[in-house]
Amino acid sequence: xxxxxxxxxxxxxxxSSRKSGKELSSPGKWVSKGVNELALWGECQxxxxxxxxxxxDLANIAFKCxxxxxxxxxxxxxxxxxxxxxxxxxxxxxxxxxxxxEWIGKRSEKQEKQVEKKDxxxxxxxxxxxxxxREQKVSxxxxxxxxxxxxxxxxxxxxxxxxGSAWFENMSRRMVDAQASGLAGMIRTLSEINFYRDxxxxxxxxxxxxxxxxxxxxxxxxxxxxLLQQDIRTWIGFTQNQEELKEQTGVTDTWLVLGKQVxxxxxxxxxxxxxxxxxxxxxxxxxxxxxxxxxxxxxxxPGLFIQAELVFYPSVSPLRAIxxxxxxxxxxxxxxxxxxxxxVAEAETDQASILPFRNERPFIIEQVCxxxxxxxxxxxxxxxxxxxxxxxxxxxxxxxxxxxxEALNMAVVGKETAYEPFGVWYQNEYRIL
Numbered sequence: 001x002x003x004x005x006x007x008x009x010x011x012x013x014x015x016s017s018r019k020s021g022k023e024l025s026s027p028g029k030w031v032s033k034g035v036n037e038l039a040l041w042g043e044c045q046x047x048x049x050x051x052x053x054x055x056x057d058l059a060n061i062a063f064k065c066x067x068x069x070x071x072x073x074x075x076x077x078x079x080x081x082x083x084x085x086x087x088x089x090x091x092x093x094x095x096x097x098x099x100x101x102e103w104i105g106k107r108s109e110k111q112e113k114q115v116e117k118k119d120x121x122x123x124x125x126x127x128x129x130x131x132x133x134r135e136q137k138v139s140x141x142x143x144x145x146x147x148x149x150x151x152x153x154x155x156x157x158x159x160x161x162x163x164g165s166a167w168f169e170n171m172s173r174r175m176v177d178a179q180a181s182g183l184a185g186m187i188r189t190l191s192e193i194n195f196y197r198d199x200x201x202x203x204x205x206x207x208x209x210x211x212x213x214x215x216x217x218x219x220x221x222x223x224x225x226x227l228l229q230q231d232i233r234t235w236i237g238f239t240q241n242q243e244e245l246k247e248q249t250g251v252t253d254t255w256l257v258l259g260k261q262v263x264x265x266x267x268x269x270x271x272x273x274x275x276x277x278x279x280x281x282x283x284x285x286x287x288x289x290x291x292x293x294x295x296x297x298x299x300x301x302p303g304l305f306i307q308a309e310l311v312f313y314p315s316v317s318p319l320r321a322i323x324x325x326x327x328x329x330x331x332x333x334x335x336x337x338x339x340x341x342x343x344v345a346e347a348e349t350d351q352a353s354i355l356p357f358r359n360e361r362p363f364i365i366e367q368v369c370x371x372x373x374x375x376x377x378x379x380x381x382x383x384x385x386x387x388x389x390x391x392x393x394x395x396x397x398x399x400x401x402x403x404x405x406e407a408l409n410m411a412v413v414g415k416e417t418a419y420e421p422f423g424v425w426y427q428n429e430y431r432i433l
Contacts, residue, residue, distance in 0.1 A: 003061075007301040008082045010432060011061070013071045013262055013269075017078055024079025027090050034093030035084065041100045042080045054080050055100050057107060061299030064103055072269050072290060134179050138236060141178020142215045145171065149212050157204060161195035182237035186211050210357040230314040231355060240313055242322055250311035250324045253277035255284070256335070257300050258362055258411040259422030259432060273300040274362040274413055274422065275310070275321075281336050283362045284310055284321040298323045302432040303423065317355045337364035337409055340381040348416060360415045362422070367407040370399055370421075379419065382407065390420040395433040402426045 003011075012018040024044060027033075031051045033042035040058055043051035052067040054076040063073035073081075084091060096104065148171055152160070168191035175184035190207050193200055217224060217232040224232070234240070254277070261272040271288040286300060300306070300323075308326040312318035338344050344363050351358055368379045371386070377396055378386040389396070402408065402424055411430075412419035423432040 003085055003301065005082060005085050007304055008078065008085050010302045011073060012078045017071055017075050020075035021078025021082055024075055025082040025086060027083065033091050035091040036094045036096060039096060039100050039104050040080060040084055044076050052076050053099055055103055056081055057104065137178050138180050141175055141180050142218055144174060145183060146215050149208060157201060160204065165191050180236045182235045213357050227314055227316045231316060235357060245311045245322055246324050248311050250309040251277065251280055251282060252309040253280045255306050255308055256430060257302050257304050259302050259413065276335065276364060278334050283319065285319050286321055286323060298326055303430055317351050317358065319361060335364060337366040339366055340383050341385045341387050360413050362411060362413045364411050366409045368410050369403050369405065369407040370396065388418040390414055390418040393420055398433055402431060
């Protein structure tokens with residue numbers, strides 16, 4: 001896969017990695033370097049006696065490096081791929097050294113084992129027994145959770161800030177024991193609320209209500225529509241077999257990667273990739289979970305257009321999807337956005353009516369500009385309506401430099417009362433923030 005310099009820099013996990021990667025994109029920084037149809041590799045001299053061995057799987061854009069960095073990709077991976085994007089003629093060696101061929105071989109072997117595992121006969125009786133046992137565990141855990149929620153409401157929430165994190169952690173661990181990891185995560189979110197901020201009560205009750213709706217929905221599972229049942233099970237923590245999903249017919253379209261959010265949890269990197277279908281006018285969320293040393297299954301670079309078939313998880317309001325097939329394609333300028341914040345609010349209302357415990361979603365909104373009012377930044381639409389920019393947004397100055405006070409078409413991600421800008425259309429080209 002051939003990437004531009006901008007797309008390579010978008011793969012960097014943070015600004016410091018981008019800056020360091022640029023510094024390492026000089027040929028003189030590399031003791032050796034090479035490329036073939038499978039991989040890109042190089043040895044970069046660091047502070048130690050031995051150079052760092054850096055390699056890139058070109059088929060799937062995966063990285064590995066012998067440096068001690070916990071970032072993925074590290075600055076060496078960014079620098080090597082950036083050098084290749086700038087000066088392919090510098091890579092004259094085409095025979096993979098042993099340390100590269102061994103890594104590529106292991107990745108191929110792993111893929112073959114996955115295929116073998118898929119073809120292995122399934123013990124349906126044992127599978128049904130495990131499924132039934134888990135259903136009972138979840139049901140028992142939910143009964144305790146509902147009692148916990150009712151006790152909170154009965155006693156009032158004024159004393160909640162005094163409870164401490166251990167009080168929430170105990171119930172979260174109980175949900176883990178009940179094999180309801182999704183509910184455990186929602187309880188941890190409750191504990192992370194800033195109880196010293198004005199208005200924490202609204203945020204707390206909103207999250208508590210979402211927990212209650214999901215828990216009671218599971219209890220009344222059989223009375224609900226099939227797709228809503230699947231939504232509830234997903235939020236609780238039941239997983240969908242991705243190989244089974246890939247057997248279904250998906251939505252084939254030209255997709256624009258609007259943006260990427262990356263979070264770290266211990267040794268796990270979580271990628272949230274937000275996509276927009278040019279022809280289907282459909283939004284998608286592609287989640288990837290990366291363990292250190294392992295590459296992503298698919299390379300999704302913000303600002304890149306891809307021709308792909310996406311299969312959506314079953315839902316009353318489909319958003320999360322997996323990539324079944326992917327090909328590069330040329331840039332496309334066609335897209336359809338919302339005219340103003342009122343239209344976004346109407347779309348949010350429609351979503352809430354069918355899925356009240358939904359998460360953030362992406363939107364393209366036309367002709368909005370950043371304005372500073374009442375000591376904070378807002379996004380103003382063509383009707384002069386204002387919408388909060390989500391707290392913690394770090395790229396306001398880049399947005400201002402592109403906007404120059406003028407309205408731009410913009411991609412945002414958020415929910416209800418606050419949104420985070422991801423990119424804008426500037427001079428007929430999508431620019432990531």
